[in-house]
Amino acid sequence: MSLPTWESVGRWGLREKWMIPLMQTCYPSAGSTQELDELESSLAAGRDIQVLFCEVPSNPLLRTPDLLRIHALASKFNFIVVCDETLGSFYNVDVLPYVDVVVTSLTKIFSGLCNVMGGSVVVNPHSSQYATIHSTLTRIYEDIYFPLDAITMARNSxxxxxxxxxxxxxxxxxxxxxxxxxxxxxxxxxxxxxxxxxxxxxxxxxxxxxxxxxxxxxxxxxxxxxxxxxxxxxxxxxxxxxxxxxxxxxxxxxxxxxxxxxxxxxxxxxxxxxxxxxxxxxxxxxxxxxxxxxxxxxxxx
CATH class of the missing domain: 3.90.1150.10 (Aspartate Aminotransferase, domain 1)
Incomplete structure (x- = not known):
């Protein structure tokens, strides 16, 4: 990621508003084999995380983490994987089979005209964590998207x-x-x-x-x-x-x-x-x- 998510959340004062305690999250900077080896070793030694965030590909180095291995680790050690595929785009890549949640900035290439903002969250229906994630999102969801923004987004896309x-x-x-x-x-x-x-x-x-x-x-x-x-x-x-x-x-x-x-x-x-x-x-x-x-x-x- 261009900036560690934890640092971004801290700067914008959102730490206590997220649905999952962020002190138990993981932000691999590149998703390299070495980083994943270190993560696996720490998990095997007793480290407990609830969420791992990653990007496909990363910004600005355009590296791709090994989602197959991350998926295997998540299954073994019971944590959620959230993947931002904005830079890859769901036309080019299919990350959903390997993660629990896919997030996308619709402001970017989905819109393409830099005149409207939006985002999407897709929860993998086959995720073992689906019920927890979906119920939490449903509980906190508010439909506050401005109608003219929705019209602009649909037209642009x-x-x-x-x-x-x-x-x-x-x-x-x-x-x-x-x-x-x-x-x-x-x-x-x-x-x-x-x-x-x-x-x-x-x-x-x-x-x-x-x-x-x-x-x-x-x-x-x-x-x-x-x-x-x-x-x-x-x-x-x-x-x-x-x-x-x-x-x-x-x-x-x-x-x-x-x-x-x-x-x-x-x-x-x-x-x-x-x-x-x-x-x-x-x-x-x-x-x-x-x-x-x-x-x-x-x-x-």
Whole structure:
């Protein structure tokens, strides 16, 4: 996650409002094999948790936790698994068989226009915890969704599948372009890196790899030059039908960049949410911004 959920809850003062005591929850930062090994060892030694929260994939490193193993651990040690699949989207991935609860920000790609907010919670009917979770949610649920927001959300989402397909295709093309450039050290994308095989296990037959990627450059100056020259909208949202870029660490972790860097988030990382622009147009803008990194290198030389 971009920020530990416990820290987010603490900042917004929600600790006592959640339905489950958060001191007995677990937030693996990457869901790596090592983290899951450590979690299993601690559970076997007597650690007691009620909920494990995860993302598929994570933001901004786009890693995918091993849901099959997490599901097995949850069955063995009797805890709830909550998965946020906003960045993967339910068109691309099917996480429900391996978790108890799926949460999605409908504000993102489901809407796509950045003009309405919403979210969804899906409880797995086959979960051993279904009765408890469903009854609790039913008891605290209030229908307070503004009617015009519901109308806007329904209208925006009418072409959801087509937008996801285009974003999937565009993000693959952009990732390929970026990985081949000498100024780029690393591109974080679900199709790349060590957790691709984990993502592929839950990817639907016709699903893709989503709309989000992040870039780390060899030189911080190149990251700055690229971002400044990048002719895309700039802002902190994701999933919009127009591409959107931010200097991720600077916005999300301004007061804690050292902590973020320790956890793998380069302080000069550029995150791009890929939109539905024509592929040639989008690639052209990326190439033009990359040319500025070359100019930076020539000036430096």
């Amino acid at each position: 009418a072409n959801f599948e087509e937008r996801v397909k285009q974003c999937n295709s565009n993000s693959l093309s952009v990732a390929s372009l970026l990985t081949s450039h000498p100024a780029v050290l690393n591109v974080n994308h679900p199709s790349l890196g060590p957790s691709r095989h984990v993502y592929d296990r839950i990817r639907r037959k016709n699903g893709g790899y989503g709309y989000l990627l992040s870039i780390v450059f060899h030189q911080p100056k190149d990251a700055v030059a690229f971002y400044d020259a990048l002719d895309l909208c700039k802002g902190p949202n994701v999933g919009t039908e127009f591409s959107l870029a931010i200097p991720y660490s600077l916005l999300a972790h301004f007061s804690e960049q050292e902590w973020a860097e320790i956890n793998g988030i380069d302080r000069h990382m550029v995150r791009i949410s890929i939109g539905i622009e024509q592929e040639h147009e989008l690639l052209g803008r990326i190439k033009e911004a990359l040319e500025h990194t070359n100019q930076t290198e020539r000036i430096r030389g």
